[in-house]
Amino acid sequence: MLLSELLDLPVRGRDGEDLGRVVDVRFRRGARRGEYEGELELIALIVSPHSRMSMYGYERGRVNRPAVIATWIAWIHRRSRVIPWECVQRVDEDAIALGVAVPVIPLNIRRSISDSD
Amino acid sequence: MKRATRPQRPLEWYRDPDGRGFDARLELLDRQMLDPDDVPISTVDDVELAGVEIGSAVDHDQPPTVVALLVGAAVLPRIFGGHMPRSRWDRIEWRHVLRADSVIHINTAADDMDATWLERWIRDRVIAPIPGGRHAPE
Numbered sequence: 001m002l003l004s005e006l007l008d009l010p011v012r013g014r015d016g017e018d019l020g021r022v023v024d025v026r027f028r029r030g031a032r033r034g035e036y037e038g039e040l041e042l043i044a045l046i047v048s049p050h051s052r053m054s055m056y057g058y059e060r061g062r063v064n065r066p067a068v069i070a071t072w073i074a075w076i077h078r079r080s081r082v083i084p085w086e087c088v089q090r091v092d093e094d095a096i097a098l099g100v101a102v103p104v105i106p107l108n109i110r111r112s113i114s115d116s117d
Numbered sequence: 118m119k120r121a122t123r124p125q126r127p128l129e130w131y132r133d134p135d136g137r138g139f140d141a142r143l144e145l146l147d148r149q150m151l152d153p154d155d156v157p158i159s160t161v162d163d164v165e166l167a168g169v170e171i172g173s174a175v176d177h178d179q180p181p182t183v184v185a186l187l188v189g190a191a192v193l194p195r196i197f198g199g200h201m202p203r204s205r206w207d208r209i210e211w212r213h214v215l216r217a218d219s220v221i222h223i224n225t226a227a228d229d230m231d232a233t234w235l236e237r238w239i240r241d242r243v244i245a246p247i248p249g250g251r252h253a254p255e
């Protein structure tokens with residue numbers, strides 16, 4: 001499938017609750033194959049409950065200037081979270097369904113994982 | 118076939134997978150691709166994934182992987198919505214990627230790729246017949 005088919009899809013929890021939309025997809029870069037780049041393995045979806053907009057690089061919590069823009073982007077993507085790929089049960093044309101209850105992993109690295117919504 | 122499970126790794130790993138995290142929209146889409154002579158090929162318009170299909174349950178035996186970078190007329194779907202038909206995309210297989218950082222380095226010469234045919238066609242058939250179109254400005 002194409003990455004663009006995955007981006008923007010709504011994500012539904014195990015009980016059908018709406019968790020937001022896929023705003024990015026996280027890969028893990030594999031070991032290099034000699035002079036070539038290693039494989040990219042899909043490990044997680046980045047899901048935002050409030051906006052489909054790009055995060056313009058502010059999502060990791062390491063970039064925070066200019067403060068007005070950083071605050072605005074943080075607000076429109078508040079409670080964005082990382083959903084491990086192994087929790088995904090099914091990908092349909094109109095939604096992604098999770099097969100298990102997923103712990104909240106905040107995307108913002110300044111928030112600890114034990115902070116739940 | 119392996120079904121969906123609870124996270125199999127420490128939760129912090131999904132935020133920073135061994136320092137090897139790579140986010141598609143942030144670090145791959147729209148990146149410039151260069152050939153071995155640093156000639157621009159195109160930008161990454163879309164990415165083809167293997168190991169997951171729309172409309173079917175996900176098999177977790179193997180994680181999905183990137184198999185190709187796609188180049189095509191991506192502007193129209195971005196403005197009007199929808200998707201380009203598969204036949205309209207040109208593929209550059211991931212195994213040809215030498216390095217992916219601020220630009221994507223590909224191991225094949227730009228002139229040998231299907232992905233640059235339109236640019237070559239315009240250069241040879243439209244620009245070249247114009248007087249002075251075969252050399253740099255003096």
